[in-house]
Amino acid sequence: MQPTARPIAGALRLMPHVSQTKICMHRYTWQNQQDLPSRGYTCGYCNRPLASARGWHGVLEHNNAIRAFVFVCHHCTGPTFIDHDGSQWPGVVFGNVVNDIPEKTVADLYEEARKATGAGAYTAAVLCCRKLLMHIAVAKGAEAGESFAAYVDYLSANHYISPDAKDWVDHIRNKGNEANHEIVIVGAADAEELLSFSEMLLKTIFEFPAAIRKRLAEPKGP
Numbered sequence: 001m002q003p004t005a006r007p008i009a010g011a012l013r014l015m016p017h018v019s020q021t022k023i024c025m026h027r028y029t030w031q032n033q034q035d036l037p038s039r040g041y042t043c044g045y046c047n048r049p050l051a052s053a054r055g056w057h058g059v060l061e062h063n064n065a066i067r068a069f070v071f072v073c074h075h076c077t078g079p080t081f082i083d084h085d086g087s088q089w090p091g092v093v094f095g096n097v098v099n100d101i102p103e104k105t106v107a108d109l110y111e112e113a114r115k116a117t118g119a120g121a122y123t124a125a126v127l128c129c130r131k132l133l134m135h136i137a138v139a140k141g142a143e144a145g146e147s148f149a150a151y152v153d154y155l156s157a158n159h160y161i162s163p164d165a166k167d168w169v170d171h172i173r174n175k176g177n178e179a180n181h182e183i184v185i186v187g188a189a190d191a192e193e194l195l196s197f198s199e200m201l202l203k204t205i206f207e208f209p210a211a212i213r214k215r216l217a218e219p220k221g222p
């Protein structure tokens with residue numbers, strides 16, 4: 001299994017106004033921590049990159065070799081388990097925060113898809129994204145009860161998707177049809193590309209228009 005850490009923390013660092021997806025409400029002082037070989041990773045709780053050298057190690061039962069670690073994040077104090085092949089739990093949430101989504105259901109579905117992708121639950125993430133795109137289309141005037149492909153076509157036909165993204169539209173529609181009548185187990189690439197597509201749509205439909213509305217509403221200087 002591949003590590004699930006994703007390089008989104010840099011983007012978040014450049015956008016200090018952006019709220020992080022998971023913030024520990026409480027800080028902990030963990031007892032009996034040990035010194036460990038320093039390890040770089042991105043914390044799945046606070047999304048910050050760090051190198052930790054404090055926590056605990058685990059040994060394999062059959063030969064006592066040190067092969068697993070629990071590192072403590074010195075930013076948020078959250079504990080992260082890294083196993084013998086480098087897989088990380090909790091993984092890092094995939095994708096970027098989108099602001100100013102007016103409908104809570106849409107915002108919640110997007111966050112759920114990000115978390116599912118970060119956790120390696122790719123099929124769940126794709127199903128979330130499909131539902132998300134259907135909600136967006138209905139929010140923008142499509143009829144309820146249509147097929148996933150019909151909603152993708154609606155968004156494209158009504159110019160919510162750039163004409164230059166036609167290949168994307170075809171690809172997403174075909175992927176949607178694959179999973180339409182049966183649950184197809186999908187991999188990381190399918191989940192990540194559908195989530196990236198959803199992020200792009202949410203930003204262009206909700207975040208960017210809201211940003212310019214706020215800018216224009218600011219009081220003018222003398």
Ligand SMILES: [Zn+2]
Nearest residue numbers: 043046073076
């Ligand atoms: Zn952290």
